[in-house]
Amino acid sequence: MAKKAAKLSSKASALLDAQVEWWLARLDAKALEPWLEAEVDALLHDASKLKLEEVVSRKTVQEIARHYAAEMEPHGAIPELVGEIAQAVQAHPIQRKTKLGELLPDRHFRHWLDKLLELKEARAALIHAGLSNPVVHTVAGDLIYRGISGYLAQNSLTKSIPGASSMLKLGKSVLSKATPKLDAAIESTLRKYIQQSLDATLRESESSLQTLLDDHLLRESALEIWAGLKHQSLAEARATVSTGDVEELFVVGYEHWRSLRKTEWYSAVIDAGIEAFFDKYGKTHLAELLDEMGISRKMILTDLMRFAPPALAALKKKKLLEPLIRRWLEPFYSSPAAAALLAD
Structure with missing residues (x-):
């Protein structure tokens, strides 16, 4: 059972309310972009001082990769979803308009x-x-x-x-x-x-x-x-293969993958790939690694501004953002250390 938070003093409560309001203003759409730009620049500067192997070990990455790729059983909804997506893709009108030569010049x-x-x-x-x-x-x-x-x-x-x-x-x-x-x-x-x-x-x-x-x-x-x-057209090229055939082929391939991922070979290939990656980039600074992977500052900011504002707006609309910030900050203001500081 979680420990019950201590009752806040009037001064602690007032400071908590003030900081919550400060964060709500900082996370407003207009103030968000300049703040994110400053944070990304600071993080990229710090990334230039950190090497990959100082942040995460190859053993840890191998364990995580094996867990998700070879050990964790995928939920039954995944193959069903993929089958439905395949049907939607096959039925899309673009299949009748697109020629094979357009996809393979x-x-x-x-x-x-x-x-x-x-x-x-x-x-x-x-x-x-x-x-x-x-x-x-x-x-x-x-x-x-x-x-x-x-x-x-x-x-x-x-x-x-x-x-x-x-x-x-x-x-x-x-x-x-x-x-x-x-x-x-x-x-x-x-x-x-x-x-x-x-x-x-x-x-x-x-x-x-x-x-x-x-x-x-x-x-x-x-x-x-x-x-x-x-x-x-793509539709003409696959005329001899029905939607049912495609679904059955997917089921056969999925079942084969499920058995393949349990083999020693599958795990060995994953480990070897991660070993090769760390051999090449283990001593590389994170900022340099991002450049090697083609991830630029502009790309990071573009994606942050693409997803963060609508997500924050949805939280505000549902009145979930303010309670979220308060949950993060309140344990500090109810702590003995904060109480002692405020008493002084």
Whole structure:
């Protein structure tokens, strides 16, 4: 239970009222800006004498970052809010007016493309991983089998012999009815042969792809595709993805993030980032650090004057500002030290 404040003497009460009025006048809109300017200048002057590591330790920042990024469970209202915001963004009329090319001008697209084309090792690894995938092997084998079967059934030689096509169909029908095991065995042998030769075929295909997909060809192909896409609006570009799909993708991503943030890797990355920041700026004075981050005196004052006056006006309108100031000051005037001073 909070300790009950001592009763104020008449002199202490009068001083408290006077100081409360002084602060109310100081926080008035007209007097606020010059006072804030003086305070910001004084704070920036003090910041030039303080180094980052003198104010806060890297360990403290790491603990706070891990708490909010990896340990604290986000409230259920957050994903719901994000989903509603995503719906509002998708439904906004600007999506129908804005073209892809407006958000990604040609020069920026070319910069991204040129950088991606420089990643030759990554491209080679991607092609290798794709052609080594068991699913690719299965699909490729099935396509080759169907191609061979179709060729044997409809090649030009059998078409040139009168009645050969009909006889081939009849023979196949009879064979499948009379000796189903033999027909299955032939198919199995053919498929087995295809799969055995497929590894070598895909290795050759990988080598051919690496040779054929040179930078010039890829660049020209990408630019041609972009030329057909950049005039589409954002609404047209996402026409095949519904709002429900976007929400489900967000849910999947959110659940993945929730599990990822519990891993050792996630915390290690946070710690490493903070270590690197303190290694670079730990001994830097705060004023210099603000300059490095692009935070100027003008920016600080602009934001203060953007938010402080309306907030103070709202507190005054609701008659909350005067009680707030009084709560800050009254404990001092009711303290034994103030009582002794006033008695003297």
